[in-house]
Amino acid sequence: MNRLQGHVAVITGGASGIGQASANLFAAEGAAVVIGDLAEADAAAAAAQITAAGGRAVGVAVDVTDEASLAALIETAVTRFGRLDIMCNHVGGSNPRKDLDVVGLDLDEFDRTMNLNVRSTVLGCRLAIPHLIEAGGGSIINTASVGGLSGDFTQTAYGTAKAAVLRLTQYVATQYGHERIRCNAIVPGAVMTPALRDNLPAEMIEGIRRHNALPFIGEPDDLANAMLFLASPESRYITGQALVVDGGMSSHSTIAEIRRPS
Ligand SMILES: NC(=O)c1ccc[n+]([C@@H]2O[C@H](COP(=O)([O-])OP(=O)(O)OC[C@H]3O[C@@H](n4cnc5c(N)ncnc54)[C@H](O)[C@@H]3O)[C@@H](O)[C@H]2O)c1
Numbered sequence: 086m087n088r089l090q091g092h093v094a095v096i097t098g099g100a101s102g103i104g105q106a107s108a109n110l111f112a113a114e115g116a117a118v119v120i121g122d123l124a125e126a127d128a129a130a131a132a133a134q135i136t137a138a139g140g141r142a143v144g145v146a147v148d149v150t151d152e153a154s155l156a157a158l159i160e161t162a163v164t165r166f167g168r169l170d171i172m173c174n175h176v177g178g179s180n181p182r183k184d185l186d187v188v189g190l191d192l193d194e195f196d197r198t199m200n201l202n203v204r205s206t207v208l209g210c211r212l213a214i215p216h217l218i219e220a221g222g223g224s225i226i227n228t229a230s231v232g233g234l235s236g237d238f239t240q241t242a243y244g245t246a247k248a249a250v251l252r253l254t255q256y257v258a259t260q261y262g263h264e265r266i267r268c269n270a271i272v273p274g275a276v277m278t279p280a281l282r283d284n285l286p287a288e289m290i291e292g293i294r295r296h297n298a299l300p301f302i303g304e305p306d307d308l309a310n311a312m313l314f315l316a317s318p319e320s321r322y323i324t325g326q327a328l329v330v331d332g333g334m335s336s337h338s339t340i341a342e343i344r345r346p347s
Contacts, residue, residue, distance in 0.1 A: 088317045090115035094171035095162050097149050097209065100127035102278030103228070104175045106305035107312045108132075112140030114313060117166040121147035121158040123176075141166070149176045149205035152212075159212050168220045171316045172213035175228045177202040177250075179243035181284050187241050195242040202246035203253070210257050214266060222265025226315050227254050229270045231331050251327055258325030267324035269315045274331025276303045296342070298333020 094111050098104040099120035108118045112135040120142060122128035128144030135142035143165055147158040162169045178201065183194035206227050217223035232240060233247025250270060257268040275281060275293045281302075285293075294302050311330045314320050329335060 086114065088114040088313065088319070089171070092116045092170040092316070093119070093162050093166040093168050094173065094316065095119045095121060095159055095169065095213070096173040096175055097121045097147060097155075097158070097205070098176035098228075099173075100124050100131045100144065102280060103273065103276060103305045103308040103312075104173070105131050106309035107173065107175070108142065109135060110306070110309040110313050111171070111316065112138075112142055114317070116171065116316075117141035117162075118143075119158065119162040119165070120144045121149070121155075123148055149174075149209065150200050152208055155205070155208050156212050159209075159216065163216055169213060169216035170220050170223045171226070172209055172217070172223070173226045173228070173312065173316075174206040174209035174250075175226075176205060177228055177230070177243075177247070178280060178284075179240060179246070181240055181243075184240045184242045186239055190241050198242035198246050199249075202243070203249045206250050206253060210253070210268070214257075214261055214264075217266050218261075218264045223267070224316050224320075225254075225257060225266065225268040226312055227251075227268070227270045229254075229272045229327060231272055231274045231329065231335050234272065234329075234335055254327065255325045262324055267315075267320070269320070269324060270327045271308060271311050271315065272327050272329040272331065273308050274303065274329075274334040276305060276308055278305055293334065296334060297331070298336050301332065303330065303332055 094116045099108040100122035125146035132142040132144035148154045179198040183191040229250045230247040232244040254270040
């Protein structure tokens with residue numbers, strides 16, 4: 086119940102899916118949580134739900150592609166709760182209808198995807214770091230994707246952007262470890278959230294379930310538990326790492342698929 090007692094966390098994209106589950110869990114473990122989201126009413130509602138349960142939270146409108154907006158979000162954590170210990174750069178995605186193979190993809194969508202996933206994470210890290218140093222250290226958690234681990238026939242921009250998030254995580258870990266700032270990434274596989282339902286047809290989700298080593302699709306809480314571990318002092322000797330939470334989607338090769346007993 087007290088794994089984050091006295092800590093202050095910012096979670097971007099915290100009004101839905103994995104981000105909201107993490108906000109709820111962090112608050113239940115004693116953290117004060119600043120939920121930043123483009124969907125202002127949803128951010129306020131998510132914070133109100135935490136407050137009603139006896140936790141500490143505030144919902145703030147933010148567009149992570151806008152530096153001033155992201156700076157204001159982080160300032161809210163410091164002015165409302167006095168410090169910043171945990172920064173979750175969680176927003177990401179691309180439009181699968183425009184983010185196609187390398188020849189067919191819309192280049193404006195490529196730029197938008199790099200902005201939404203990579204530039205926003207660079208900004209979130211650089212705006213948070215001075216406050217984390219002020220607090221004597223802290224934990225940055227960046228959200229990547231299994232899409233950033235290998236190639237695919239589509240979503241070229243998304244996979245490229247998430248690969249960049251993984252490498253950026255190592256750069257930040259390297260550069261600020263001496264300030265006791267840890268920086269790790271979570272790498273979700275398929276997770277049942279509104280984004281998954283909107284972007285993947287049901288037959289594709291069923292195909293992933295069959296391909297996973299574990300015979301189910303993950304829920305937001307599965308990722309929230311991984312984020313809690315990376316946020317908490319229990320992971321104090323872990324930095325620059327990518328924690329893959331994918332039901333074993335990336336655990337096996339083509340050969341295993343061919344050998345899979347029917
Ligand atoms: N769900 C999955 O299967 C899955 C798999 C791999 C990676 N991920 C990653 O997890 C993260 C969140 O995914 P999710 O499925 O929980 O999404 P979600 O759609 O449930 O929630 C995303 C939230 O981000 C907010 N948002 C969107 N653009 C924003 C912006 N510019 N500024 C601020 N907020 C913004 C939305 O309003 C929404 O509340 C993303 O980085 C995504 O790439 C998800």
